[in-house]
Each structure stands twice: as structure tokens, then as C-alpha cells.
Amino acid sequence: MALQKKNNLLRAHLVVGVFWFTVLFIAVRGFELKVFAGRVSFAAMVLFLGVLCGVALWVAVDMSRKNGVLSKSGAHGLRGLNSTIGEIPVAQEPNRGAVREDIFTRRFPWWAAYRAKHPAHARAMRAVLSVMSSNPTLPASPVPGGHGGATLIEHSLNVVDTMLQMAPKWSYRGHKNKKGEISFPLLDNTRIEHRFSPDDPIVPLAAFAHDIGKVTCYRLDGDSITEVRKNHDIEGAKLLRSLPEIMSLPWKDRMALLAACEFYHHIGSIPHSTWIDDRARSLVELLITADVATGRREGGVVADEHQDNLADISSSEPSSEPSPEPSPEPSAENNGEAADEDVVASDSLSVASSAAAYGTALDLAYSALLEPGRVNGTNATTRVAWKYGEWLYINDARLRSVVADRTGDSGYNALPHRGNMHTFTLDLMAQLAAGGNLLQEHEGHKFSEKRAIYTTTSAVPGKTPVESRFVIVARVGAFPGLENAADCKVQPVVVRCSWGETAAVNKKGGCVVIEDNKTFIADNEFLLEAASSMKVPYVEKSVDGEDYLFFEEDVLRQEFPDRTFDDPAFIRKTGAESGKIFLGMRKVKYGQDY
Structure with a gap:
């Protein structure tokens, strides 16, 4: 009713329509049920057409009226908006120069x-x-x-x-x-x-x-x-x-x-x-x-x-100490917490195509580290690296896992076989070394760019040190912007090269020749991994107050035919009943008990 009072044209249409509908309804005796039923479809069609014509006429009249008002007032239009009180204010176009085609x-x-x-x-x-x-x-x-x-x-x-x-x-x-x-x-x-x-x-x-x-x-x-x-x-x-x-x-x-x-x-x-x-x-x-x-x-x-992105990284509150990080070392069979679990062998073509699409290994690492929570993050499942002072301590396995997610290429998670590092890791270390940004010296030993990867620990007083293996230590300057991230509260400490000190190029008798990344592990620490994964049987015994893991020599030589076990790090014991020779290696804690 309010609409009728405001619009005389619509009210007139309604009055005329209702009047003639009533007259014709009576004239054809529409009040009789038999007649009404026979003409209901015709009446509905007439009603629909009448309403349609009425609405169309109403819209046409309304548009004509509006256009008349707009033309008389000199209205200004822009992107469907009209103003009758002057031109619509818009931002001034910037200056333009000549374009070289x-x-x-x-x-x-x-x-x-x-x-x-x-x-x-x-x-x-x-x-x-x-x-x-x-x-x-x-x-x-x-x-x-x-x-x-x-x-x-x-x-x-x-x-x-x-x-x-x-x-x-x-x-x-x-x-x-x-x-x-x-x-x-x-x-x-x-x-x-x-x-x-x-x-x-x-x-x-x-x-x-x-x-x-x-x-x-x-x-x-x-x-x-x-x-x-x-x-x-x-x-x-x-x-x-x-x-x-x-x-x-x-x-x-x-x-x-x-x-x-x-x-x-x-x-x-x-x-x-x-x-x-x-x-x-x-x-x-x-x-x-x-x-x-x-x-x-x-x-x-x-x-x-990139203030927001870097702020997200730096504002991630560092933990009081580095927590244990699963760091699967290059091993064909690794049953621990790992990104390598249930993964097929790496597809070098797949990884190569990803690198071509996303840039160099350093580019991939850089973009991954810029993600919120990747550096000094409080969530251990998403953290990739610790930053302290001028150094970044990058967990290789976690970095490859993030890169695999970003590229959709599971090949970054897989390792070829025992003793091999991923080509992505080798490329990254080579690029860091070329810029002088890779830590290659530790305790007087110098390591090649293919072996400069370390075991680190948190030196928290009063707590058992927790070690992370296969950590790339790089200068933060290689990743512009990450120097703004807050330091973690406890500086990670480099304990040793994860391949062992015999991998150093300047240690007598310890120079390791590496061809196409197909050299087996340079020291005997792989046995600790083999023991932890139950790959080889062992017994734990104490000798002179030190805990040792004893392996049956014949089993070791059968399982690792390419290795020599004439190392002073081993002690030899003969079984009293079996007469078998056992090789003992001092037990070392690598973030877990064996």
C-alpha cells in the first residue's frame, strides 16, 4: 500500500486491471466452478502478460524520467555511478612516458x-x-x-x-x-x-x-x-x-x-x-x-x-633451547622419524625439472626459509633452521621436505642409497661454498663442499645434550633479510662433521675421494644408525666403565662388504661359548637411546 501511495502510475494500473478483471469475470460467469476450471490456464496467461507489460511500461517510464533528470542536470557518470552534483572525483592519472615497443x-x-x-x-x-x-x-x-x-x-x-x-x-x-x-x-x-x-x-x-x-x-x-x-x-x-x-x-x-x-x-x-x-x-x-x-x-x-614476511619469522618466539630434530642421514634403510620413510628412490629427472622451474637450489632454500615459522619457530614440526648471530643451522632433511611440499615433487625427500646425499643438498652446499657462505672448517679440519655438513647440539647447562645430524651451517648473509630474525636463545654448537673427522681433506690418511656422490660413509658412525634401526643385531655391554655396542664381525662384513673394520675405534672380543669375534664401538647418544 505504501508503494501505491508513492507511485500514482502503478496505482492506476492496479485499479484498471482489477476493475476490468472483475467485470469480465462476472460477464463470463467465472464464478461457476465448471467455467472457472476451463478458463484458468487462459486467465493465468493473460494475467502474466498483463503484469509483464505493466512492469515493462513502468521501467521504461522510470528510465525516461531519470535520463531526463540526468541530462538536464548535466550529470557525470563513471563505471555505472552517476552524480547530479558535479563530476565524480577520481585519482589523477600519473604521468606517462614514451614506450619502447x-x-x-x-x-x-x-x-x-x-x-x-x-x-x-x-x-x-x-x-x-x-x-x-x-x-x-x-x-x-x-x-x-x-x-x-x-x-x-x-x-x-x-x-x-x-x-x-x-x-x-x-x-x-x-x-x-x-x-x-x-x-x-x-x-x-x-x-x-x-x-x-x-x-x-x-x-x-x-x-x-x-x-x-x-x-x-x-x-x-x-x-x-x-x-x-x-x-x-x-x-x-x-x-x-x-x-x-x-x-x-x-x-x-x-x-x-x-x-x-x-x-x-x-x-x-x-x-x-x-x-x-x-x-x-x-x-x-x-x-x-x-x-x-x-x-x-x-x-x-x-x-x-618484505616486512610482514620477515616480521613473521623474527617474531616467532624462539624456544629456550633447540629441541631434538629428526635428521635422517643418507641411508637406504632408515626406520626412524624421517622424511625418507615410505618414499621411493629419487627421480633425478623430476628434481631437475623442479629446479628448472623454481630456480637454483639456493633460490628454493631461500624461499622456503622465508616462510613463517621456518627459522627459530616454536613448532618443531615446521621449523627448518636455527639462527644465531651470523650463522644459520639448517636441517637438511626438513629443508628437503619443505621443498618437496612447495614443488609437489617427492623426489626431494628420497635418498638414492646409503652414503649418498641428495643432489639438491650437494648443489645448495656448492652454491653456498662458492659465495664463501658455507662453514667448511671445524677444530682445525677442513672439509670439502660435499662433506661440510655437521652434527650439532644444544649446550644447555644441566641438561643432556641433544644432537641433530646432517645440519648445514651457512652464513645468514647468504639469505638477505634473515639477519633481521631474532637469535634463538641457545646457540647450537657444532660437535663434529656428520661424516666423521676422517672426511676432512687435511687429515692424514683421511682424505675422501668423492665421485658423483657415490662414496660410502667416511667413518664408522653409520653403525650407530644401523643399530638404532635394528638393521644389524647387537648387544650392549660395559667395558671399563664405558658402554659399548657389540656387533658380530661376520654379520658386519656380510652386510657391509665395501667397508673395512680395521679401525682403532673398535675393540675386539671373542665369545666365550661361541668363539665368534665381536667388534665393539663406544655408545654415543644421538638424540635417542639405543
């Missing part, structure tokens, strides 16, 4: 096909380039040497390359908190993860546009550069909204692009709203990882550009 065509062999298949996205990339070209020499970082001295355009092109390499194997299963737990799951509950389609046009566009905010946030004065505004990611999203080429993109692509560019430095601030879909959230995390990997390859300082 060959920048994309020379750099990207796929550009012609991309432009033909996704013309709107290609126009958007060209618009972003025109804005950057207004100051083509603008550096990518306000810090001297940041991003290796690359300009903003050069850095943006580099990130495009990196993201396109990573995207084919990238997967997103939800946002994680500092403990590595899913804090915001996939919105599409019919899937376990999001993956980008091979030709998703938003990937190169987001990669190229992600730092456009630096155009307004940085000011170049001769040879010096000043940051005049903070949060170039947020400013960049504002700038993108002022470009018609961006705003003409389809809604889902525009939303994903703006979300990625606005939140990739502050991912903790991304709204937990359903309008930001899984694709957009996956794009944010991919952009973070690609930008970090690109910055590391370019060199220089990049830490200041």
Missing part, C-alpha cells in the same frame, strides 16, 4: 601470442610500462646496490621471468600462520589446492605491475634517491586504479591484480573475505616468493621490501 618483444618470445590472445591484458601491461617510462632510470630500490642496481623496469621484467618459471608448479592450499598451520583455507572446498592454468594472463601482468607504486614513492635527485612515501605496494594499487586500461579488465582479473599488488608486502593484512578468491590469494603468495627469489638473484638488499 621492443622492450616486451625482445625480452619475451611469448609476447606476440600473449597480445593476440589477451589483448586487454597486453594493453594493461603496456600502460604500466608507459607509467614506468616517465622515469626510466628510476632504481628498483632506494638503498644503494639494492636489487643489484637494477632499474624499476629491469627488476619488473626479471620478476616476470621468475613468476612464469614458478607458476606451472605453484600450488596454494590456504594461508598459513606463523606455526605453519592453515589459518585461512581454500574457499573452494571441492579442491585440495589451487593451481594456475598454463596461460593465465594475470601472472605476467601482476609480476610486471607489482612495483609500480615506486614511481610515486621514490624521488630521483641526481645520483641519490629518496623514499618520499611509505608502502609502495598500497600506493601502487591506488595508481593502478587510476589507469583506464586496468579498470577495463574483467572483474576477476582486476580484483586479483589489485589484491596481489596491494598486499604482497603486507599479506597479514589481506581481508578474510570471499570476494578475494583462491586464485587471487595464490597470486599474492606466488608474487611474494617470486619477488624474493628475483631480488636474491639480482643481489643487494631486499629485506626492507
Whole structure:
């Protein structure tokens, strides 16, 4: 009734309709049930058509009236919004420069096909380039040497390359908190993860546009550069909204692009709203990882550009002491807690293809360590490394497990056979050593880059030391930004080389020749692992107050035909009844009792 009082046209239609319906109803004797039943379908059709015509007429009259008002008032329209009190305020478009047409065509062999298949996205990339070209020499970082001295355009092109390499194997299963737990799951509950389609046009566009905010946030004065505004990611999203080429993109692509560019430095601030879909959230995390990997390859300082991610790492409250970490050593049969359990032999082709898609072993390690909770985290199941002072103590098995999850390649978990280290680990150690960032000396012994991996312990007064084996000790400077992480409360102590001191290259008689990583373990400590996994039988006896593990010599020689057991570390005993010879090795605690 309120609607009728406010709209005379609708009320008139209702009155006329009801009047003539009543007259005709009486004229055809519609009150008789027999007649009514026969004409009900016809009456329904007439009623429907009448209502449809009435509504159409009403809408037409209303639109005509509104258009008349808008035309008389000189109304201004923008993206479906009309204003009768003046022009709608919008952000001023930034300055644009001349675009070199060959920048994309020379750099990207796929550009012609991309432009033909996704013309709107290609126009958007060209618009972003025109804005950057207004100051083509603008550096990518306000810090001297940041991003290796690359300009903003050069850095943006580099990130495009990196993201396109990573995207084919990238997967997103939800946002994680500092403990590595899913804090915001996939919105599409019919899937376990999001993956980008091979030709998703938003990937190169987001990669190229992600730092456009630096155009307004940085000011170049001769040879010096000043940051005049903070949060170039947020400013960049504002700038993108002022470009018609961006705003003409389809809604889902525009939303994903703006979300990625606005939140990739502050991912903790991304709204937990359903309008930001899984694709957009996956794009944010991919952009973070690609930008970090690109910055590391370019060199220089990049830490200041990922404050949220690094804050998550540094704010993870360190435990009072390093806890026992399962560290499966290179062994074909390891029945302990391990990432190697129930895993098939490594597939070198699979791992090689992952490396090609994600960059070098150092790139993979760097991006993994930047995840919240990976360094000095309080959750032992997700922690990968301890940081203290200038050193990172990286658990090899856990790092490979994280890399396997990130790449979807289980080959990173598997070890070829006893005595072998994974090719990923060897590549990582080689790259660290090449930069002078790998600890290769301990207690006067020097180790090759293939054997410089250690057993560490926590030296907590009054507590039994707990050892972690196969730990890579690297300078934190090899991973820019991680130096900002808080130190763990107790410094890990390097006890020995996990291969034994005879693996040192400068110990007489102890130089180990390594060919293609197929040399067996350099010392006899593998027996402790064999004992713990019950691979070989043993008995425990005390000799002169020391606990020893005794192995039957014939069993050892049969089980390990390539080894020699003429080592002074062994003591020999003969069984009183059996007459068998037993080799005894002093019992050492490696994080567990045997």
C-alpha cells in the first residue's frame, strides 16, 4: 500500500486491471466452478502478460524520467555511478612516458601470442610500462646496490621471468600462520589446492605491475634517491586504479591484480573475505616468493621490501633451547622419524625439472626459509633452521621436505642409497661454498663442499645434550633479510662433521675421494644408525666403565662388504661359548637411546 501511495502510475494500473478483471469475470460467469476450471490456464496467461507489460511500461517510464533528470542536470557518470552534483572525483592519472615497443618483444618470445590472445591484458601491461617510462632510470630500490642496481623496469621484467618459471608448479592450499598451520583455507572446498592454468594472463601482468607504486614513492635527485612515501605496494594499487586500461579488465582479473599488488608486502593484512578468491590469494603468495627469489638473484638488499614476511619469522618466539630434530642421514634403510620413510628412490629427472622451474637450489632454500615459522619457530614440526648471530643451522632433511611440499615433487625427500646425499643438498652446499657462505672448517679440519655438513647440539647447562645430524651451517648473509630474525636463545654448537673427522681433506690418511656422490660413509658412525634401526643385531655391554655396542664381525662384513673394520675405534672380543669375534664401538647418544 505504501508503494501505491508513492507511485500514482502503478496505482492506476492496479485499479484498471482489477476493475476490468472483475467485470469480465462476472460477464463470463467465472464464478461457476465448471467455467472457472476451463478458463484458468487462459486467465493465468493473460494475467502474466498483463503484469509483464505493466512492469515493462513502468521501467521504461522510470528510465525516461531519470535520463531526463540526468541530462538536464548535466550529470557525470563513471563505471555505472552517476552524480547530479558535479563530476565524480577520481585519482589523477600519473604521468606517462614514451614506450619502447621492443622492450616486451625482445625480452619475451611469448609476447606476440600473449597480445593476440589477451589483448586487454597486453594493453594493461603496456600502460604500466608507459607509467614506468616517465622515469626510466628510476632504481628498483632506494638503498644503494639494492636489487643489484637494477632499474624499476629491469627488476619488473626479471620478476616476470621468475613468476612464469614458478607458476606451472605453484600450488596454494590456504594461508598459513606463523606455526605453519592453515589459518585461512581454500574457499573452494571441492579442491585440495589451487593451481594456475598454463596461460593465465594475470601472472605476467601482476609480476610486471607489482612495483609500480615506486614511481610515486621514490624521488630521483641526481645520483641519490629518496623514499618520499611509505608502502609502495598500497600506493601502487591506488595508481593502478587510476589507469583506464586496468579498470577495463574483467572483474576477476582486476580484483586479483589489485589484491596481489596491494598486499604482497603486507599479506597479514589481506581481508578474510570471499570476494578475494583462491586464485587471487595464490597470486599474492606466488608474487611474494617470486619477488624474493628475483631480488636474491639480482643481489643487494631486499629485506626492507618484505616486512610482514620477515616480521613473521623474527617474531616467532624462539624456544629456550633447540629441541631434538629428526635428521635422517643418507641411508637406504632408515626406520626412524624421517622424511625418507615410505618414499621411493629419487627421480633425478623430476628434481631437475623442479629446479628448472623454481630456480637454483639456493633460490628454493631461500624461499622456503622465508616462510613463517621456518627459522627459530616454536613448532618443531615446521621449523627448518636455527639462527644465531651470523650463522644459520639448517636441517637438511626438513629443508628437503619443505621443498618437496612447495614443488609437489617427492623426489626431494628420497635418498638414492646409503652414503649418498641428495643432489639438491650437494648443489645448495656448492652454491653456498662458492659465495664463501658455507662453514667448511671445524677444530682445525677442513672439509670439502660435499662433506661440510655437521652434527650439532644444544649446550644447555644441566641438561643432556641433544644432537641433530646432517645440519648445514651457512652464513645468514647468504639469505638477505634473515639477519633481521631474532637469535634463538641457545646457540647450537657444532660437535663434529656428520661424516666423521676422517672426511676432512687435511687429515692424514683421511682424505675422501668423492665421485658423483657415490662414496660410502667416511667413518664408522653409520653403525650407530644401523643399530638404532635394528638393521644389524647387537648387544650392549660395559667395558671399563664405558658402554659399548657389540656387533658380530661376520654379520658386519656380510652386510657391509665395501667397508673395512680395521679401525682403532673398535675393540675386539671373542665369545666365550661361541668363539665368534665381536667388534665393539663406544655408545654415543644421538638424540635417542639405543
